[in-house]
Amino acid sequence: MGHLEVEDGRRIYFEHHAGARQPVVLVHGWGVTARSWDTVAPVLRADGHEVVLLDLRACGRSDKDFADVSIAAMGADVARLCEHLGLQRPVVNGWSLGGAVAVDAVARLGSTAGGLVLTGGATPRYTSASDWPHGGTPDDVEAVLAAAASDRATTFKGVAQAVCAVPVSSDLVDWMWGMFLEMGPRGDDSIRDLASLDQRKTIGTLEVPVLILHGRNDGFVAFSGAEAAVGLYPDARLVPFDASGHAPHLEERDAYLAELRTFLTSTGDQTGQ
Template sequence: MTDFTIADSTRFLTVPGGRIAFEVCGGGPLVVLVPGMGELRSSYRHLAPLLVRAGYRVVLVDLRGHGDSDADFPEYGDTATARDLIALVRHLGEPATIVGNSMGAGAAVIAASEHPELVEGLVLVGPFVRNAPTNPVMTLLFRVMTASAWVVPVWRAYMPKLYAGDKPTDFQAYRDSVTAAMRRPGHARAFSRTTRTDHGPAERCLGSVDAPALVIMGELDPDFPDPKAEADDVARALAAPVVMVPNAGHYPHAQQPESTASAIVGFLGGGRHRA
């Protein structure tokens, strides 16, 4: 794996309610990498250098209440994250391809639907872009488990399951960094609030996205009963191709960065830029 330091050049963008942290590396067409709930921007530590090497200006961003971003926002979730992404792209001064993982994919879909002039393409990785059917008992249990008082040890224990398949060689160190970030003042509460996000707005936006899209899914993604079927359903809504990544769970960009980068670079180089 290529060593890639995330923390040395942190920048901040002030948006309504607080600041979001981001980092810029490389040069070329703009690609914004958005992590999923509970993850840090360093989730892309192995993918980002491969995209930089391929000739792209890569931006990694922390979600509200995650990593180096502020944790006292009045609102969290897909819609709020979409607003942050649009503000960030405007700040960076050119349209972007947005690579969104998990709920970051839902935010990317909303951003592309509402501001097509700023989103040239979408790469949705393990995408949560619609609400799954819910069991009231399981919903209540999830809310109890993700209460801020004990969400840090609960998430730490749950992380290995989400990384089903091959784990990054530095997984334990990364897991420690996630835990440390959640223990910052206010961050456990912010994460707990993020777990309540509604993917309905993203689902309603799927039919109005004009940007070219690519769906990437880990074959072992434990968040979906049938990962291939979920990927196919999302792809149909966007007229997008699907890439299934072997030996990967919910984070193929971290677990299988080379094959994920190959799929993304192929998409980026396949004429997805508007004239």
């Protein structure tokens, strides 16, 4: 456990778990925390991977009063953390908004990155455009934020309830809800930035293997967008999860872990780990 200063004395929280196999950096989604990976990180650690988790700006145990909460700023944080820890050929796995952060981080790391995993990743676009008929609109995002401004607790309870398409326990919903309530108000501007972001040019430059793990019933990031994006990467594979919504690592965990492990084995082989 530690903190890394990234902006004018403000710090992000991270955990660095030792391991002899290829490093994996787990980047959470909007509003939640590193704890959202608690069904994945222990398995990777048991497999011998070096595992790094962090709380993004304004989330969890990171400082809440950052001036810049953009995707680019958070991508820079992830890249800086990889360099700070001396990670060798890390695979960066981003969930939801964390997928856009992971894309930005891998682009910054360049040839020093080992791979990219997108778990319901909100990239290359979260919202639709004239040439991208996938996703909602910036107005949809503003409507959620307006509701949160009026009643943050109830709004985020509804968001937590909508994450999964398969039946899950009320305890799991409350677990996610609790993480949302740890986000400071500056975190709202992170999803505002995501709503205007277009990473199509960026993903075309990524010279790493990419694994896209996406639920067909995702109510937040359209599956059709993942289908449209796969051909924009130089080297990518899409794995659909037929029963899942926005969290295949929670909804179809065993199948998700099998795909992730296979991918890590292949990228580890390429790096000699």
